Amino acid sequence: MSIPELTPVTTLLLDADGTLFPSEEPAFVASAVVTQDFARHFGLTGDFSPEHLRRATTGRNFRTTAKDLAATQGVRLNAGQLETWVRRERTEVTAHLARVLRPQPDVLQALTALRRNYRLAVVTSSALTRLAACFTASGLDQLLPEDCRFSAEDSLPVPTSKPDPAVYRLALGRLGIAPDQALALEDSATGVASAVAAGVVTTGLVQFVPADERTGRTEQLYRAGATRVRSSWREFAADLTDDAVRVAT
Structure with a gap:
């Protein structure tokens, strides 16, 4: 070099x-709760534990993760549906980080x-x-x-x-x-x-x-x-x- x-x-x-x-770790603790609810709502399968999500999606935001999870399992999200989940994840993760950082x-x-x-x-x-x-x-x-x-x-x-x-x-x-x-x-x-x-x-x-x-x-x-x-x-x-x-x- x-x-x-x-x-x-x-x-x-x-x-x-x-x-x-x-x-990263505390954010995924809060985000995983929303991701798991998102997966149940749309019938998605996979490992949505905080640790797995952290290792698999660090550096990406929830918007991209949610879109990719849905797309890979053939679920179509309209803009309104996606925004609802993005807002919820943002609110819950923000509140958690404000408490623990x-x-x-x-x-x-x-x-x-x-x-x-x-x-x-x-x-x-x-x-x-x-x-x-x-x-x-x-x-x-x-x-x-x-x-x-x-x-x-x-x-x-x-x-x-x-x-x-x-x-x-x-x-x-x-x-x-x-x-x-x-x-x-x-x-x-x-x-x-x-x-x-x-x-x-x-x-x-x-x-x-x-x-x-x-x-x-x-x-x-x-x-x-x-x-x-x-x-x-x-x-x-x-x-x-x-x-x-x-x-x-």
Whole structure:
């Protein structure tokens, strides 16, 4: 792996769930309840336990998961039906995360240091209402205000989910930067694929991935196109102590 000349980066594009806070496990506990009701309502079969859903669908939002579950079993959902279930899942998961999330001192410390030299923005598949609740619970409101948050669920004309690169392209356009002026940070292969498809160099982060899954997740992140994978926010911040980022090829 060679290291070409330093490439200037002005903006960090940060995934939210599983990257800024450890929300994946608690989110799927709440989401699985809705998913199981959804499956019963439409006669779907399969494993809809929180752990299975987390392993199978991390990086995707409920809208995409529900559509895919229905489509693979030949069930047609109209727009109204889908929206009803999306709203319920969003409400229940948001309420649960608001109760259980807590500030992560190392994340707050790293972001405080990084924003001295970089503009920070959030690029997520999650809804903005869920993001707002998570940020408040995690103490991130002042570091990552509303005008720098971009959601594949709410910010696009047509809702989508990573690995679709649309939300990254939207963020680049709204921020007025070229892809090579940004560096993305993602915890999932779908997130990495989304950023890479938009032309953004991407670092993987496994700090909030369960310990027994980190080796496998690291391999997935590299396969999806991450140029490096870091085990902690401390390591990620250390990569950016200069005003430029080394891009591995």
